[in-house]
Amino acid sequence: MTTHTFKLNGETVTVEVEDDVRILWVLRDVLGVTGPKYGCGINVCKACTSHINGKAFNPCSVPVGAIGADDEITTIEGLADTVDGDGLHPMQEAWLEHDVAQCGYCQPGQIMAAVALVNRVRAEDRAITEDDLDAIRNVCRCGTYSRIRDAVRTGAEMMG
Amino acid sequence: MGKQAGREPAARLSRRSFVGYVVGGTSLMVMADLALGASPASAVPIPSVPQIPELYDLNDFLVHCTLPTANHVGIRIDEQGDAHFALPRMEVGQGITTAVAMLIAEELDLPLDRVHVTLAPARPELLFNQLTGGSNTIISMYTPIRVAAAVARKALLEAAAIQLGALLTSLVAKGGVISAPDGSSVTYGDVATAAAAPTTRQVKVTLKAAAERTVVGTPQRRIDALDAVTGRKQFAMDIAVPDALPTMVCRAPDLNGTAKSIRNEAAVKAMAGVTHVAIIETGVAVRARTFGQCIDAVRALDVEWNAGPVAGKSAPDILKELRAAQLPLVVPKAGAATLDGDFVFHFRSGSALEPNCAIADVRADSATIWAGLKSPIDAQSKIAKILGLFQKQVSVNVVQGGGSFGRKLFSDGAIEAARASKAFGAPVKLMWHRADEPRQGRVHPMAVSRIRATVLLGSVISFEQRHTAVPTDFRHGLGERLTAEVSALPTGLGNLGFSETVFMLTQELPYNFGVITQLLNEPKPAPDRFNTSSVRNIYSPDVATANELMVDQLAKRLKQDPVAFRRSYLKSRVVKRVLNRAAELGEWGRAMPAGTAQGIAIHKEYKGATAVLVEIDCRPETVNRKVRDAVTGPRVTKAVVVIDAGVVINPLGIKAQMMGGFMDGMAQALTYGNHLVDGHFLEASWDNSAYTRQWNTPFDFQCEVLDSESKVPGGVGEAGVAASMAAVACAYARATGKMPTEFPINFHDPLHFEPKPFIPSVPQSPTDGLSYTS
Ligand code: FES
Ligand code: FES
Numbered sequence A: 001m002t003t004h005t006f007k008l009n010g011e012t013v014t015v016e017v018e019d020d021v022r023i024l025w026v027l028r029d030v031l032g033v034t035g036p037k038y039g040c041g042i043n044v045c046k047a048c049t050s051h052i053n054g055k056a057f058n059p060c061s062v063p064v065g066a067i068g069a070d071d072e073i074t075t076i077e078g079l080a081d082t083v084d085g086d087g088l089h090p091m092q093e094a095w096l097e098h099d100v101a102q103c104g105y106c107q108p109g110q111i112m113a114a115v116a117l118v119n120r121v122r123a124e125d126r127a128i129t130e131d132d133l134d135a136i137r138n139v140c141r142c143g144t145y146s147r148i149r150d151a152v153r154t155g156a157e158m159m160g
Numbered sequence B: 001m002g003k004q005a006g007r008e009p010a011a012r013l014s015r016r017s018f019v020g021y022v023v024g025g026t027s028l029m030v031m032a033d034l035a036l037g038a039s040p041a042s043a044v045p046i047p048s049v050p051q052i053p054e055l056y057d058l059n060d061f062l063v064h065c066t067l068p069t070a071n072h073v074g075i076r077i078d079e080q081g082d083a084h085f086a087l088p089r090m091e092v093g094q095g096i097t098t099a100v101a102m103l104i105a106e107e108l109d110l111p112l113d114r115v116h117v118t119l120a121p122a123r124p125e126l127l128f129n130q131l132t133g134g135s136n137t138i139i140s141m142y143t144p145i146r147v148a149a150a151v152a153r154k155a156l157l158e159a160a161a162i163q164l165g166a167l168l169t170s171l172v173a174k175g176g177v178i179s180a181p182d183g184s185s186v187t188y189g190d191v192a193t194a195a196a197a198p199t200t201r202q203v204k205v206t207l208k209a210a211a212e213r214t215v216v217g218t219p220q221r222r223i224d225a226l227d228a229v230t231g232r233k234q235f236a237m238d239i240a241v242p243d244a245l246p247t248m249v250c251r252a253p254d255l256n257g258t259a260k261s262i263r264n265e266a267a268v269k270a271m272a273g274v275t276h277v278a279i280i281e282t283g284v285a286v287r288a289r290t291f292g293q294c295i296d297a298v299r300a301l302d303v304e305w306n307a308g309p310v311a312g313k314s315a316p317d318i319l320k321e322l323r324a325a326q327l328p329l330v331v332p333k334a335g336a337a338t339l340d341g342d343f344v345f346h347f348r349s350g351s352a353l354e355p356n357c358a359i360a361d362v363r364a365d366s367a368t369i370w371a372g373l374k375s376p377i378d379a380q381s382k383i384a385k386i387l388g389l390f391q392k393q394v395s396v397n398v399v400q401g402g403g404s405f406g407r408k409l410f411s412d413g414a415i416e417a418a419r420a421s422k423a424f425g426a427p428v429k430l431m432w433h434r435a436d437e438p439r440q441g442r443v444h445p446m447a448v449s450r451i452r453a454t455v456l457l458g459s460v461i462s463f464e465q466r467h468t469a470v471p472t473d474f475r476h477g478l479g480e481r482l483t484a485e486v487s488a489l490p491t492g493l494g495n496l497g498f499s500e501t502v503f504m505l506t507q508e509l510p511y512n513f514g515v516i517t518q519l520l521n522e523p524k525p526a527p528d529r530f531n532t533s534s535v536r537n538i539y540s541p542d543v544a545t546a547n548e549l550m551v552d553q554l555a556k557r558l559k560q561d562p563v564a565f566r567r568s569y570l571k572s573r574v575v576k577r578v579l580n581r582a583a584e585l586g587e588w589g590r591a592m593p594a595g596t597a598q599g600i601a602i603h604k605e606y607k608g609a610t611a612v613l614v615e616i617d618c619r620p621e622t623v624n625r626k627v628r629d630a631v632t633g634p635r636v637t638k639a640v641v642v643i644d645a646g647v648v649i650n651p652l653g654i655k656a657q658m659m660g661g662f663m664d665g666m667a668q669a670l671t672y673g674n675h676l677v678d679g680h681f682l683e684a685s686w687d688n689s690a691y692t693r694q695w696n697t698p699f700d701f702q703c704e705v706l707d708s709e710s711k712v713p714g715g716v717g718e719a720g721v722a723a724s725m726a727a728v729a730c731a732y733a734r735a736t737g738k739m740p741t742e743f744p745i746n747f748h749d750p751l752h753f754e755p756k757p758f759i760p761s762v763p764q765s766p767t768d769g770l771s772y773t774s
Helices: A023-030 A076-082 A090-097 A107-123 A130-134 A145-158 B002-007 B058-069 B096-108 B124-130 B137-164 B188-195 B225-230 B265-269 B291-300 B315-324 B376-387 B412-424 B436-440 B479-488 B498-506 B540-557 B562-569 B573-585 B651-670 B721-736
Strands: A002-008 A011-017 A050-052 A055-057 A072-074 B017-023 B028-033 B072-077 B083-087 B115-119 B172-174 B177-179 B185-187 B201-206 B245-250 B258-262 B274-280 B283-288 B303-306 B338-345 B357-362 B367-371 B394-398 B428-431 B447-456 B459-469 B515-521 B596-605 B608-617 B635-644 B700-705
Touching: A011 A023, A023 B291, A050 A107, A055 A107, A072 A076, A076 A090, A076 A107, A076 B225, A090 A107, A090 A145, A090 B225, A107 A145, A107 B225, A145 B651, B017 B137, B028 B137, B028 B188, B072 B137, B072 B188, B083 B096, B083 B137, B096 B115, B096 B137, B137 B172, B137 B177, B137 B185, B137 B188, B137 B201, B177 B188, B185 B188, B245 B274, B245 B291, B245 B412, B258 B274, B258 B283, B265 B274, B265 B291, B274 B291, B274 B412, B283 B291, B283 B412, B283 B428, B315 B447, B315 B459, B338 B540, B357 B412, B367 B376, B367 B412, B376 B394, B376 B412, B412 B428, B447 B540, B459 B540, B540 B562, B540 B596, B540 B651, B540 B721, B562 B573, B562 B596, B573 B596, B573 B608, B573 B635, B573 B700, B596 B721, B608 B651, B608 B721, B635 B651, B635 B721, B651 B700, B651 B721
Parallel strands: A002 A072, B083 B115, B245 B428, B367 B394, B459 B515, B635 B700
Antiparallel strands: A002 A011, A050 A055, A050 A072, B017 B028, B017 B201, B028 B072, B072 B083, B172 B177, B177 B185, B245 B283, B258 B303, B274 B283, B338 B447, B357 B367, B357 B428, B447 B459, B596 B608, B608 B635
16 A cells, blocks of 8 residues: 545545556545546446546546645535635526426436536637537436536536 | 215315315324325226216326225424425436425425435325325325425414414415514424424315415426435435445346356455355445446356346347237138238337446345335335345335336345345445446337228228237235226226236227227237236337327328327327427428437326427438547437416426427337347447437427326326327338338347457446546
8 A cells, every 4th residue: 555645625645555546446445535436447337537737637546656645636515716716616506596406316426527617618708619518528318418518518608 | 886985085175175184293293185186087887989088087097006005195394494305206307396385386386496305215094195106196195195285384373373373374384484464473393392293184275276376387397306406315325334345246147047056156256345245136246446347246256146037038038929929809800891901019128327326235034125216115025025024123214216117126136136135245335337228228129010990981990909029027015005006997998907007097099990909919918928017108108109199100101190180089188289389399390301200299197298290301411420439320400399288387497398208209110119130138338228319319309298188197107108109110211211110110220239258247447548538
């Protein structure tokens, strides 16, 4: 086992675990951070989507040994703290407004992916297109897809 | 008849007057009989002409089966005046906790956020009442829940009258506060203790009339929405149970194969993080500090396997079996007057996004289980039997599930977790790998549907359907009850097996097509050859798709427009209403470019009706559009769903269910299937199973919930799937000029994926995730 230190939701954490254990399991099984969900373990369902240094990534497919002390991971639990104020993140508000969640299992990943999408599109200085929405890969077996499309658009507006 | 009349609950006084109880004790606890308001339509004689579900359907049967248990549901009012209710049903995303909270809030005059609905652990005395299936929850609990809430309200008012020194009839309850005419007031919390009764007493209440309602029928967001968007919503695998370490199972390469021996047990036990390795019924279980290390161990295991029950068989073999078992049609072929159709429906995985999972802590003389279960009593009794314990030594905690689709009627994960915990002598947090889900999990059974219709002198005079399917497994606690109840079923149903009964009670062709016969046959009645379950809507999606495609063919034969044809042949007013509204909303008949088309279909079930209109784009530039690693194909660009769901409790919840049902039905029509090849299913994850994704989602989705003429709520958990699948199939046929006969439509396309290995049974997680940040 090796000692690993990284930033998680604004705090520095240190864990003792083998280098090759994927970050999803370090979060869920070792640190008890259960917002990111398991849906495939092979980077196809996107249920585990979280952020690393502000970009979307899938912790099921990154070994903990691949990140260092300066890397900052944000899970759904820490998303609200990435914006000012003590309420929710605007994307979470949009999700509530459209009552997106059904069983809710995919939704932490959907929201994290949506925030990253809006940031990316913004950096390119353009508006969200149908193609951008089509390219969201997150599976929702409950089929909330249309509400997700609406909520991403609302969330983008609310993110200013 | 006499028998039925005797079942009429004695407590029922008039349409809105009922009797409930204040239960003796120190805090205010109220109860109502679960059988209240349940009067299955079986009291009506069944003439031979209408089909059975018109008068007595699956929901009547489920309600009927709950009657003799005559048990109670209770609401507790705490000292803050908040209401607590433990729902003896499971929430798997269908929004029943929200709907139930709304019913309580309405009748109790309490704000919705002060009604706390939790899921009840297994209560063996409730038997049938604890089965969440057939979209029956709201139908069967509608009255008892309202009665209990009304009793609580009355008890609080009585206590307030004493405290305020005012006349009971002069008091007004609103938002959890009771006010007297002089302006003085008390909160529910102030009088909750005083309202408690030393001994149980009967209370007569009158329920609110529809016009007095302020909560029920208004759109309400899900009560767990905030937890869902903040990551706080806890699923089974998120619960921290001391020492319950991650556990996974290494499964046989064959479907339902079993483990004979482990060749490298010591080496696997010595791997990093691994604590236990043992053969169990369904494979080799491994327990480790993290699931990642379980995956490593599963992949490293060298196991000698026994072959599975369908070793070497592929889809065409099963198809041959089904065809050979088809029941004969009654009406002979009559040349040009006959229209024949023959449809094939392949296996589909019923897996949700949350894999099968459960926590189990099995000790020498007790066991505790945490899992998302739809039949917890059945799980409790099965697990007790397996462990050699008494049923009362097993406690089963029901957790919110990540989607169900009929799969959680079975307790596969919980039973497996109990076996593993017992084998290890340690608590386990057991989860299936995703690869196990489509390969070894519950599937919608493969089926063939043969249809023959006869057209004579410009009208349809007969319509026959022979549905032949791999047996659906109904062994989840319904069985025993059925044997007891079956003699009470309407004429002619008593001789049928359970599947046939369910088929008869759910399938109904609501058209005036003369002689109609619809029969189910399930050959080889060994339900353990395949792992099937009543995945969403049971037989209906397949049956409806076959029917509605044939209805379009009949319209064509009679040179009529599909909507006009349906209008003139439909016998049900409810169905006509949804059809007309869908046609209107979706602008039926508008001009569309070649290669694109509209399609429309109806379905009647669950005490309501659904009509779906879609527009599909089958032009090559659309079909061949490229999205990385995606199955694209024909694109449904627009969907309109209209439902009559009976009395509406939460329109927002119904719309959500319809959207989900649509996405499911569309996938079943176009892309979502399991390929059985050489004794196992090829699909192993979401990159293989082409379920609906954003790139398949219609740009425009609309759903309208009609103001119903019905007085009772219908079930909505599954109602949207059948008409959606059928409408997409009908639109595809009209856009391409070719009626599809095999589903999913892309089943024979070249595989879009390289099948993952069967040994090891699970794929390794990639390590290159950082090159895909976005
Ligand atoms: S679990 Fe990470 S992408 Fe599916
Ligand atoms: S809400 Fe259930 S999987 Fe998306």
